[in-house]
Amino acid sequence: MRIIFMGTPDFAVPSLTALARANHEIVCVYTQPPRPGGRRGKQLTKTPVHVEAERLGIEVRHPASLKSAEAQAEFAALEAELAVVAAYGLILPQPILDAPTRGCINVHASILPRWRGAAPIQRAILAGDEGTGITLMQMEAGLDTGPMLATVRTQVEDKTAGELTDELAQLGARLLVGQLEDLDALRPITQEDEEATYAAKIDKAEARIDWGAEAATVLRQVRAFTPAPGAWFMLGEDRVKLHAAELAQGTGAPGEILDQTMTIACGTGAIRPLRLQKAGKPAMEVDEFLRGNAAEPGTQLS
Structure with a gap:
């Protein structure tokens, strides 16, 4: 034809x-x-x-x-x-x-x-x-x-x-x-x-993680925006993309880091990052990320 x-x-x-x-x-x-x-x-x-x-x-x-x-x-x-x-x-x-x-x-x-x-x-x-x-x-x-x-x-x-x-x-x-x-x-x-x-076309503003949402909703946001534009959050002054995560146990204020493995509280439930990337840096597994970044329990993400 x-x-x-x-x-x-x-x-x-x-x-x-x-x-x-x-x-x-x-x-x-x-x-x-x-x-x-x-x-x-x-x-x-x-x-x-x-x-x-x-x-x-x-x-x-x-x-x-x-x-x-x-x-x-x-x-x-x-x-x-x-x-x-x-x-x-x-x-x-x-x-x-x-x-x-x-x-x-x-x-x-x-x-x-x-x-x-x-x-x-x-x-x-x-x-x-x-x-x-x-x-x-x-x-x-x-x-x-x-x-x-x-x-x-x-x-x-x-x-x-x-x-x-x-x-x-x-x-x-x-x-x-x-x-x-x-x-x-x-x-x-x-x-x-x-x-x-x-x-509707994806607006980059939608990719900022809403920690007040349910944990399952946050995971869907991560999956929907991988590989682009990338779901992201602020760790202090650093913008961090979250490429992969899983459901986890824990409660706290939405966006609060709960433990040494970087479990993060959501509006309901919690998630654990698996792969992250700081602006201008390569993506890395969470263990490697934690060795080079201050993400102590009690830290509030935004």
């Missing part, structure tokens, strides 16, 4: 690779423009999809917007049968949606209509959802509102956002390629709008 692929982060790479391996004709890849990165932000960094497309020898385009008549004409001139979208990062105007003869399909990282929007994986973890998955969706003008074509499910368990993203990326790639073998056989299912929830 003659396909335009539109995606940006690591999540989208397996879908692009799988389409190429399945011998679809990928006529062009659209992705976000290179952004400042690297040392001191001086070097422009290509997106993971951009890098993979170049490895595969596919033309790459990275317009800042698809709203102009020129950009839409260039897209239509590719004469694609289908556009496949996976975490692209730009809203597709109606002329873009209408250009491929068979429309646009989105590889979305939730079981719709739950968690429409930008951050479905993190929101599922934060909410304590037992399961999530991938939905293949026929795209329309609304935000993740189009009819569903196929789904695959998995358990959230104690996975971090990074681990769950990697798993869903692979599940999505397999589901996509499998369903495209007989696109005509798919029977679209209309979403129930009244059941929809919205996965």
Whole structure:
């Protein structure tokens, strides 16, 4: 099939690779423009999809917007049968949606209509959802509102956002390629709008740990923001990211260090850090962290 692929982060790479391996004709890849990165932000960094497309020898385009008549004409001139979208990062105007003869399909990282929007994986973890998955969706003008074509499910368990993203990326790639073998056989299912929830983009301020919350809620916050932006707290004047933790026994004022292993009291229950990272330093296990940092029992974290 003659396909335009539109995606940006690591999540989208397996879908692009799988389409190429399945011998679809990928006529062009659209992705976000290179952004400042690297040392001191001086070097422009290509997106993971951009890098993979170049490895595969596919033309790459990275317009800042698809709203102009020129950009839409260039897209239509590719004469694609289908556009496949996976975490692209730009809203597709109606002329873009209408250009491929068979429309646009989105590889979305939730079981719709739950968690429409930008951050479905993190929101599922934060909410304590037992399961999530991938939905293949026929795209329309609304935000993740189009009819569903196929789904695959998995358990959230104690996975971090990074681990769950990697798993869903692979599940999505397999589901996509499998369903495209007989696109005509798919029977679209209309979403129930009244059941929809919205996965708002993650604000970095949300990553500051709320020690007044239940211990289980704090652990979900840690998992949802690992690896990025990283759940964090203040130890004196130092900002510390918490990469991994476990439930522990203990009571005290929320944010109080309770013992020599750095058990920390929450609003209800307690947690014990397993892996931490001070700003500008490498991440380390809690025992190593405690050897070089003052975190005595009775210390109040914020």
